[in-house]
Amino acid sequence: MNSIAEHIADFLKKYPPFDNLTFQELSEIATSIRVINLEKHKVLFQINDVLHDSFYVVASGVINLSVIADAEETLLNKCYEGDIFGLRPFFAKNNYMMTAKAREESIIYAIPIAVFRPFVANNSEVLDFLLHSFATNTSNPSDKENLRGKLISDNVYFSNQQSEMQYFQSLTYNIAPITATASSIVQEAAQLMTNSLSTSVLVCENNLPIGIVTNTDMCSKIATGRFPITTTLDKIMSSPVVTVIENVSLAEAQLLMLKYNVTHLCVTQDGTDKSAVKGVISEHDLIVAQASNPGVLIKEIKRSQTPKDLKGIRERLTELIQKSISKNIPLSHVNNLASEINLAIIKRSVELSILDLGSPPARYAWLSIGSQGRKEQLLTTDQDSMLIFEDVTAEKYRDVKDYFLKLGKRTTAILEKVGYGYCTYGHMASNMLWCKSLTDWTNQYNSWMNTPGENSNQLSSIFFDFEIVIGENKIEEVIENVVFNNIKNNTLLFDFLGNEALRKNSPLTFFKKFNVEEKGPNKDKFDIKTRALMPLIDGARLFSLSYNLRGVNNTYLRFKQLAITDPRNSEIYLNCAKAFLTLSKFRTMEGLKNDNSGQYINMQELSKANKEILKNALAPMDELEDLIKNKFQLTQFS
Structure with missing residues (x-):
């Protein structure tokens, strides 16, 4: 083994996930690693570039990872010695979603994915490190103190907060897959696949999946002449099938395909091969799902x-x-x-x-x-x-x-x-x-x-x-x-705004029933916008202005910020923040159901449990009202 490869293996051994591999394994990988010298400001890959066949480790120097959002470059992360980046080719088929650029003169190790993949498949610690980091888009998941050796997922869209969307994003897949029995003839299955433009056929017994035959099997086993076209499916199928639960997310599906090195997943009722087949997810489905991120x-x-x-x-x-x-x-x-x-x-x-x-x-x-x-x-x-x-x-x-x-x-x-x-x-x-x-x-x-x-x-x-x-x-x-200049010592304005915030009618009657509309097209419905959300929005704005909180406009974040600024009343603010999200969710669900703004909630359609949740979310409003009355002298406009 040459001394350069030995030097690289020594280096990698110090950092996760490589510290889970033996020196022998690292040496084997190191012989195919390329060393890249990047001058300052040199770009290694950028947004929309076609994926490379390697991922990268910083040997020395600093690499900046950034995305362009709204025509501005936003720095997402800096990678230092021992950090891994550029993992996208492991997980996805579409182009890079970020730019990697040298912040100073740097040396990078390019590790070919084809060489590294078998070690991932055989080593659960390495796999877990990659999967966990990819999914949570955090630093090294095992180090809470944020030591070096963090792994950065390239799965970021346009701002850090959204990066975990991919982890939750659901998939659309084929819910009427072609099925056949183990004794079906390959030629017939191939005909079915062609007719329905499908890339796989599931082999089932009593509607339970026992194997799968894909385009790849057809090419590698039938087209090459290893098996005759008259053979039965059980001779060429891959078994057992990798199964997943119905509402699997995009990221989870990607990770499982990587883990088992397969191109298809079988969706079943409970996620195991002991329950009924519900569909098939193909690699193509993942690419389509990424297009709606x-x-x-x-x-x-x-x-x-x-x-x-x-x-x-x-x-x-x-x-x-x-x-x-x-x-x-x-x-x-x-x-x-x-x-x-x-x-x-x-x-x-x-x-x-x-x-x-x-x-x-x-x-x-x-x-x-x-x-x-x-x-x-x-x-x-x-x-x-x-x-x-x-x-x-x-x-x-x-x-x-x-x-x-x-x-x-x-x-x-x-x-x-x-x-x-x-x-x-x-x-x-x-x-x-x-x-x-x-x-x-x-x-x-x-x-x-x-x-x-x-x-x-x-x-x-x-x-x-x-x-x-x-x-x-x-x-x-x-x-x-x-x-903010006009706010200073402006008691008249706060008097006005305070009264505005309290002017909305109470959401509940004296007998703790919902105050619903008495007439008009929304008779008997609850106006969640005017009676519940607006008092919280007005209250959050009023206190934010009075505490000079600049640059925070969002009601939820205003309440969170107020809890820090005015710690004596933090509990009230935090309860209001939570209530605001709960009420917003009710409004959104109603709006999605009726294709409108969701302002009026049809109380007849709410379950007893949901009515309770809604009622509980209205509770913090009384405390907020008292807080407004105590803090501001509300005389002139009351």
Whole structure:
């Protein structure tokens, strides 16, 4: 054995998962490892590159792993000596989803997957390290103190929080697989496979799977002449079959195919080969499933050319939300996911309008306000937006305002076609009241905040929840500064906002029955938005403003942040955060069921258990109400 290979084996032995292999095994692997010298800033692979046949270990130097999201490069991780990266080819067939670039001059070991795979298959510790790390996308799972030797999954889409989506994402697979008996003739099975464009046939006995014959078996055993075409399936089938439970996730299916080195999994009722067959998952199904992951949707949005394209993606998002909720993924993750995709759709709609109108005559910022501004828009609700353009000279003002009004009208029309209804109150950038210069907006905020109650109530609260979609961040910062400067010692404003937060009718009657609608099209239904969610949203905003919490707009995160800022009342805030997620989930389920905004809950359709859960989620609101009354002097507007 040569001294270089020996040196590499010595090096690898120090780091997981290689420390689970014998020196003999490592030496065997080391002879086929390539050593790569990367100069500073040199890229090893980038997003959308075709997968390499190796994965990599850092021998020295630092490698940055990053993704491009919204035209910005986001650093996901740094890999130091002993760290593994570039594992994607182990798990997936589609291209790289991140970029690996040398931060300084580095030496990398490229380990061929074909050489390493047998060692993975035979060594459960190595396999577990890879699987666990891949699935959880964490550092080395065995070291809680975050020692070196972490393994980074390349399965990240557009932000760290979403990386575990893949672990939960469910699969669509063939639920009517071809089955045959052990004594069936190969020729007949091949004919069946061809007719139904299937890549496998399951061999069953009493509807229990005992083996599988795939395209690969046909090629390697029949086409090569090893067995005649008249042979029976039991002679060429792979047995036993690798079985999985019905709602297996994408990542779990990938891992099992890797573990057993197979291309098909048999889905059965209880996940074992002792229960009835429910379907077959092929490698192709995994590739299709990856195409509906969030990162892919975002890429498609960026390439969309028409409202129709965007509408199709918005419908797929609804499916993704439905599947995620049915698999009990935490609602905060689902919220992140949906808001990123909604944001990308709105941004693309503005870009398509600019392509039609020509480039803007001044710098501007398009802000989402209301639920999308708070990243809480799971269902298609109406649009709320505002447009701010920089101050221009008096003679240019008219033309510039004209351009941005046209931009507002065109964009809101596109969004309406995509499925976001127009705002009934006209809070949209297409309305000349919500499309103004920076100075006009500054004056508007000053007036709202210093003489509250003289403008329509609608305005005061919704305009504190904003998020930039496209344009100049500096403009958004100016507005944020105006808000926080006007808050200081503004007891009148807090008096107004406090009363606003308490104005919604109580969700429960004196006798602890749900306060349902008494008349109109939603008679006997419970208005979960107005009576339950809005008081929490208003309360979280009120306290966040009073504690000067900048940059946190989301209600759930506001409550979490308040628990840290005001520890004496942390229990109340944490209960409210939990309640907010529970109530949001009820609303989302109702909306998905009826294809609407889910505002009104049909109490007749709720089970007794769900009514209890809903009632319990309303409990923290009393405590929040008391907290508001104690903290703010509510006199003027009560």
